[in-house]
Amino acid sequence: MSRLDFDIAHLLAGTLVLISFLELYQDRLYSLLNVYALHALTLAASVAWQAFIQDAPHLYVTAAIALVFKAIVIPVALHRIIVRLGIHREIEKVVGVGAAMLAGIGLVALAMVVMLRVTHGADPLAREDLAFALSVVLLGLLMMVTRRNAVGQVVGFMSLENGLVLAATGAKGMPLVVEISIAFSILIAFIVIGIFLFRIRERFDTVDIAALDRFRGERR
Amino acid sequence: MSFDALSGVLLIPVVAAALLATLPNYRVSARLNVAATTLTLLCALSLFFKRPPPGPYLLADDLNSTFIVLTTFVGFTTSVFSLSYIGHELETGKLTPPFVRFYHAMYQVLMFAMNLALVANNIGLMWVAIELATLTTVLMVGIYRTHEALEAAWKYFILGSVGIALALFGTILVYMAARPVIGENLDTLVWTVLVSRAGDFDPALLDLAFVFLLLGYGTKVGLVPLHAWLPDAHAEGPTPISAVLSGLLLNVALYALLRFKILLAANAGALAPGPLMVTLGLLSLVFAAFMLYRRRDIKRMFAYSSIEHMGIITFAFGIGGPLADFAGLLHMTMHSLTKSAIFFAVGHIAQVKGTQRIADMGGLTQTHPVLGWGLMLGVVAIAGLPPLGIFMSEFLLVSSTFARAPLLAIILVFGLLVGLAGMFLRVNGIAFGEPRGPSAKAQASYVPMFAHLSLVLGAGIYMPAALVAWFQNVAGLLG
Numbered sequence: 001m002s003r004l005d006f007d008i009a010h011l012l013a014g015t016l017v018l019i020s021f022l023e024l025y026q027d028r029l030y031s032l033l034n035v036y037a038l039h040a041l042t043l044a045a046s047v048a049w050q051a052f053i054q055d056a057p058h059l060y061v062t063a064a065i066a067l068v069f070k071a072i073v074i075p076v077a078l079h080r081i082i083v084r085l086g087i088h089r090e091i092e093k094v095v096g097v098g099a100a101m102l103a104g105i106g107l108v109a110l111a112m113v114v115m116l117r118v119t120h121g122a123d124p125l126a127r128e129d130l131a132f133a134l135s136v137v138l139l140g141l142l143m144m145v146t147r148r149n150a151v152g153q154v155v156g157f158m159s160l161e162n163g164l165v166l167a168a169t170g171a172k173g174m175p176l177v178v179e180i181s182i183a184f185s186i187l188i189a190f191i192v193i194g195i196f197l198f199r200i201r202e203r204f205d206t207v208d209i210a211a212l213d214r215f216r217g218e219r220r
Numbered sequence: 221m222s223f224d225a226l227s228g229v230l231l232i233p234v235v236a237a238a239l240l241a242t243l244p245n246y247r248v249s250a251r252l253n254v255a256a257t258t259l260t261l262l263c264a265l266s267l268f269f270k271r272p273p274p275g276p277y278l279l280a281d282d283l284n285s286t287f288i289v290l291t292t293f294v295g296f297t298t299s300v301f302s303l304s305y306i307g308h309e310l311e312t313g314k315l316t317p318p319f320v321r322f323y324h325a326m327y328q329v330l331m332f333a334m335n336l337a338l339v340a341n342n343i344g345l346m347w348v349a350i351e352l353a354t355l356t357t358v359l360m361v362g363i364y365r366t367h368e369a370l371e372a373a374w375k376y377f378i379l380g381s382v383g384i385a386l387a388l389f390g391t392i393l394v395y396m397a398a399r400p401v402i403g404e405n406l407d408t409l410v411w412t413v414l415v416s417r418a419g420d421f422d423p424a425l426l427d428l429a430f431v432f433l434l435l436g437y438g439t440k441v442g443l444v445p446l447h448a449w450l451p452d453a454h455a456e457g458p459t460p461i462s463a464v465l466s467g468l469l470l471n472v473a474l475y476a477l478l479r480f481k482i483l484l485a486a487n488a489g490a491l492a493p494g495p496l497m498v499t500l501g502l503l504s505l506v507f508a509a510f511m512l513y514r515r516r517d518i519k520r521m522f523a524y525s526s527i528e529h530m531g532i533i534t535f536a537f538g539i540g541g542p543l544a545d546f547a548g549l550l551h552m553t554m555h556s557l558t559k560s561a562i563f564f565a566v567g568h569i570a571q572v573k574g575t576q577r578i579a580d581m582g583g584l585t586q587t588h589p590v591l592g593w594g595l596m597l598g599v600v601a602i603a604g605l606p607p608l609g610i611f612m613s614e615f616l617l618v619s620s621t622f623a624r625a626p627l628l629a630i631i632l633v634f635g636l637l638v639g640l641a642g643m644f645l646r647v648n649g650i651a652f653g654e655p656r657g658p659s660a661k662a663q664a665s666y667v668p669m670f671a672h673l674s675l676v677l678g679a680g681i682y683m684p685a686a687l688v689a690w691f692q693n694v695a696g697l698l699g
Binding site: 114115117118119120121126130133134137141144150153157160161164167168171172173174175176179180183184186187190191194 | 342344345347348351352355358373374377378381382385386388389392393395396399400404405406408409422424425427428
């Protein structure tokens with residue numbers, strides 16, 4: 001593999017981590033969706049690049065899914081759902097921006113330390129990709145726990161999933177990647193439809209602990 | 221591909237799901253549902269006699285045959301139970317005919333997904349199957365569309381999705397470990413190939429993979445502290461689904477974990493999965509045992525009891541060795557049978573009383589003797605009192621643990637006793653005392669409940685030698 005191939009793959013995966021950080025401090029739903037679209041776009045570019053350098057044409061399918069479904073269809077659909085349901089446009093966060101960013105930096109450091117130490121034997125590209133992918137996964141988890149809003153949580157989950165696709169495509173020659181990415185897209189489609197069908201509007205308005213306790217049937 | 225038992229357990233549910241999705245008449249479809257589960261059960265039983273050789277996607281061995289037979293059996297009895305349960309829900313208007321149609325189709329899709337997860341020889345395929353099972357149960361949990369049900373479904377959805385996402389990362393790491401040894405082809409995800417070559421894998425990668433798989437599939441098993449979805453999903457969904465969730469789906473996730481445990485055991489350099497599983501198991505047991513005390517919702521209480529028992533089973537497999545693995549397998553079987561029997565009883569009780577609140581039930585043994593005593597018998601069994609089957613597995617587990625790790629055994633016994641007391645404290649008020657709440661006659665089918673309970677009782681009194689030998693053989697596979 002040439003130096004350039006490696007550098008571009010590295011650049012794209014690193015950009016994905018950076019965009020995860022961008023998502024972490026968005027406090028308006030629309031801008032969060034835009035940043036997520038950018039996240040998915042970067043993923044599509046990264047997967048397409050992997051398909052090119054690995055000479056694995058089936059990965060273009062995964063790249064196309066990321067481009068069409070995740071970067072265009074899902075953000076547009078969520079945008080319309082927000083308008084239709086009249087959800088608050090601001091995102092309530094559990095912790096402040098500073099604390100979330102610090103936690104994020106800690107998680108990325110953790111991912112690097114763990115993955116680089118464990119994957120001595122693997123080839124350098126897969127190694128870096130896995131480390132970046134684990135960072136994106138952990139940042140996605142952090143986003144899910146720091147958001148009270150259902151749409152915010154879903155965006156966190158979707159960027160977590162982007163990290164998984166990055167890992168699966170970075171693992172050179174992994175079988176069933178396309179099938180798995182399709183299965184995941186179905187899952188995400190379900191979640192988005194779920195937001196709309198379940199009409200969990202109340203959840204967006206009040207998510208205080210007392211209300212949750214009532215739903216749980218513990219304090220009647 | 222020729223038709224064999226493996227394609228049978230997969231194809232029958234698929235065909236049935238397609239049929240049930242189109243049939244509008246609920247009486248016909250409920251019976252068709254029973255017929256399909258009967259056929260699937262027969263197919264599964266034939267696996268004991270004749271098995272197709274393992275392929276790149278599907279596999280049948282002694283370990284998963286046990287799981288498949290248990291799954292299809294409980295699937296069959298639950299479909300019989302749901303016949304009368306769903307009829308009542310239609311009468312009271314809690315469900316409308318379109319939802320019932322949806323429910324039956326989803327029931328078969330769920331059976332398909334669970335069977336696929338069990339027969340999959342490919343860890344990628346297994347992952348997809350468990351994801352499908354998660355999606356189906358989410359839809360079923362939210363079927364009543366009350367605020368509580370939707371909240372429960374959403375919570376299950378998000379937590380379950382995070383769980384399977386972590387499991388996928390673990391699966392990718394297993395591939396990374398296998399690639400330098402096996403090469404880049406389809407075999408790299410095939411479990412039988414992985415196990416035969418696992419000795420040469422990079423142990424560090426395998427360790428990391430197992431941690432992710434344990435967290436991921438452990439979420440689906442309902443291990444503390446990843447259990448938050450479980451009580452809500454059990455309490456708010458239709459009761460047949462609570463029975464299937466507790467009795468089967470948790471087992472399927474545990475089965476996935478066991479497959480990877482065997483993989484790690486085949487590598488001398490990898491970490492021992494046992495201590496991790498023992499820790500999570502004991503934590504689940506003790507936590508859930510204490511949670512039993514202040515439950516006010518009857519289904520929620522038995523959901524916590526499921527966490528408790530999954531903890532015991534995980535603990536048993538974590539301790540390992542022929543005796544503890546045997547106890548774990550036996551406990552899993554007995555728990556599936558008993559817990560689904562309890563949910564059958566609870567389903568009818570909740571229908572009669574029109575509520576799931578424990579405070580609004582009382583004196584069941586007077587007003588509904590069959591249901592009341594059935595529930596009592598189930599609780600005696602689940603609490604682990606002799607002479608029922610769970611007593612035997614718990615006794616085996618406790619005695620083998622005392623021989624090997626006495627300190628752990630003390631925690632185990634403590635958890636068991638706390639759980640036992642909590643369970644009886646709550647059930648006492650339901651079964652005995654002044655009758656409370658409506659006392660209309662129950663339109664119940666008691667056959668599935670008593671079939672399960674008599675099996676549990678029978679296993680507690682006398683285990684046929686063939687069955688013991690079978691379980692010993694399977695326990696030997698677990699390594």
